[in-house]
Amino acid sequence: MNNFDTVIGLEVHTQLKTDSKIFCSCSTQFESPPNTNICPVCCGYPGVLPVFNRKVLSLAIRVSLALNCKINRSIYFERKNYFYPDLPKNYQISQYKLPLGEDGYIELPSGKKVGIERVHMEEDAGKLVHRGDCSLVDFNRTGLPLLEIVSRPDIESPQQAYEYLKYLKLILQYIDASDCDMEKGSLRCDANISLKPAGAGELGTKVELKNMNSFKGVRTALEFEVRRQRKCIERGDKIFQETRLWDVDKLKTSIMRSKEEAHDYRYFPEPDLLDFRVSDDIIEDEKDSLVELPQKKKKRFVEKHGFSEKEADIFVTNPWLADFFEQTLCFHGKCKDVANWLLGPFLEQVNNLEDKFNSVKISPENFSKIIRYFVERKINNIGAKKILALSIVTNEDVDKIIEREKLAQISGTTELEKFAEEVMEENPKPVKQYREGKVQAVMFLVGQIMRKTKGKANPGLAKEILERRLKQ
């Protein structure tokens, strides 16, 4: 296993989050009936002229910046020519010689840096739907704005490829550039993989893998390909430069085309679009709008708020939760209290909501009251959880709920003394057991006080009072 190095590079296509297509005003809505979001421009009728969507440029620059790329100011598009039934124009408008972004990198949570070779804009092709022995074509997807993100062959294992994809997706979602929904086709991934003798400088023959439709699928396909190529090399067979398709049912790759059959796309400059230069203003605007990226957030949550790396990861993968945490902290400044309630009861209740975080209505200020009242022993644990359950989807004022539901905790010593006296009289057996040395019997009596007060007693205080009386 260790006598070979695995070398992997990934090509990701992600759909940018725009309302209209890249060169016409057709809608990008996903669930429209087939062939309703089309026009002469995206269907390539003769004589029509494409117009470049400004939003696509903004988002593409934002992604390039987030991936630490150098931005090429000079923009010109080229035609990539080929015939396929899902491509009515017989060419795709793409960037070829000069991509928008170059020479960037992503630093994975493990600390591993993966180089980004290029980031370029292009339009999507249509979609073939195969039904029995006939095929149907839907052009809604032609002309959707895509960004192709090509990594350098820096990835060393299928697992690392999986981590790269997860992290790239997180970045794209952070900066609101793409939905990254693989089921809707707004994120797709092809992989290049080769093996070489451990430590050798020269790369082995690379094989391209296509047709993986999930991140786990990419990992499994790469794992299969590592085994296949290793067996080939060990047998003394040659690895051919070819494109292989992943078969998710058979869990194996099979050859799609060899290098000899590879396309010659005959790129040439797109004559219908003018070249232009990106102004500094546009780049500065995107730099300003760039939010805090996941790695930076993680570092801040560890250093500033004192979370462990694992806890910080919960916030990093859920920016909504991170924002809510920091806003709550403005009202109740004790990090540990807020974290305990947020990562405990709050998350537990959110997980039971049908629409998860989308259903949450409680404001950070109202939430902070629950925490504060609990810390100040105005309400007990049971009461606090009940209040949270009532206010999480309504944001009803916590004070009003406490009053209406009579949830204020009984912390008055006189009142609790009275209940302690009562339960000791009513339960002589545990009283005797306690006095004979079975100290845990006190918990039964605490339970009885909680029952009498319908859960409103302060259990800690009740226990203290009982113990004092039992020792008398």
Ligand SMILES: [Zn+2]
């Ligand atoms: Zn159109």
